[in-house]
Amino acid sequence: MFKLYKEYYCVYRIDVGNKYYYGSTKHMHIRYRDHKNRLLNNKHENKIIQHAFNKYQKFNMIVVAAFETDIECRNFEQKYLDCLNIGDNKKCMNISQNVDKIVCGPLSRKHKENLSIAARKKPRMTEKTKRKISESKKGTVISEEQRKKQSKSMRGKHSGKDNPMYGTKSPMAKIIILTMPNKEKLIFDSIFDAANHINVPYTTLYCWISGRSEFPGQTKIKVSKYKHLIGLTASYIGEA
Numbered sequence: 001m002f003k004l005y006k007e008y009y010c011v012y013r014i015d016v017g018n019k020y021y022y023g024s025t026k027h028m029h030i031r032y033r034d035h036k037n038r039l040l041n042n043k044h045e046n047k048i049i050q051h052a053f054n055k056y057q058k059f060n061m062i063v064v065a066a067f068e069t070d071i072e073c074r075n076f077e078q079k080y081l082d083c084l085n086i087g088d089n090k091k092c093m094n095i096s097q098n099v100d101k102i103v104c105g106p107l108s109r110k111h112k113e114n115l116s117i118a119a120r121k122k123p124r125m126t127e128k129t130k131r132k133i134s135e136s137k138k139g140t141v142i143s144e145e146q147r148k149k150q151s152k153s154m155r156g157k158h159s160g161k162d163n164p165m166y167g168t169k170s171p172m173a174k175i176i177i178l179t180m181p182n183k184e185k186l187i188f189d190s191i192f193d194a195a196n197h198i199n200v201p202y203t204t205l206y207c208w209i210s211g212r213s214e215f216p217g218q219t220k221i222k223v224s225k226y227k228h229l230i231g232l233t234a235s236y237i238g239e240a
Helices: 030-039 048-057 070-084 109-121 126-137 143-156 191-198 202-210
Strands: 011-017 019-025 060-067 176-178 185-188 233-236
Touching: 011 030, 011 048, 011 233, 019 030, 019 048, 019 070, 030 048, 030 060, 060 070, 176 191, 185 191, 191 202, 202 233
Parallel strands: none
Antiparallel strands: 011 019, 011 060, 176 185, 176 233
16 A cells, blocks of 8 residues: 555655544554554544544545655654644644654653553452453364355465565564674674674664664763663665
8 A cells, every 4th residue: 555655754644534643654554554453443542533533433544745864754744743733723633743752762760660560550360260261262163164264364365465575574584784883893694693792682773773763872861771882883784
């Protein structure tokens, strides 16, 4: 649906009824899927969009503009939000008028503590309940007819060009080149091997390479945990 834009940073609009929402991303097909799944499961973090979707039971998502750089994309989105939020605009569903406030980053210690407290307060499943669930599942057999229906419904859905990963290679399987703080260059077969070498979670290294967060020492934030990696850079082979 959005394959034409897979190499671009896009500003998109979501229309629900007579209301609209603006956002930006470099992965349109993923963002569309995430918005759709959260709305269908009544778990969207933007309650305005969720209430509108619950009322109309459908939404439309289109690309407004596409850019080669993230900066151009975010500047365009900000101009749109500045225009939309002049006066009392009841049709705009954006909660924040500043695109910079939407950027995700590392959780603060206070936020982590709040999440931990909330998780501990959540009631845990008792052993009695676990046994009841176990007993209710025993002896459950899927009939051959049901198996055939499931097989038929899924056949060809995600094969060939219909597969979201068609023509691409997972970033987790790409060859990584690390330039260490001492300027030594090291090559690894995967992001897992590279992350193990510098002793950081592979998800952290992925965020650095993809630009979701800055490499150690490149921000004004005081570096402590990865102080020894200041000056490190990394990239996929062929994308440096």
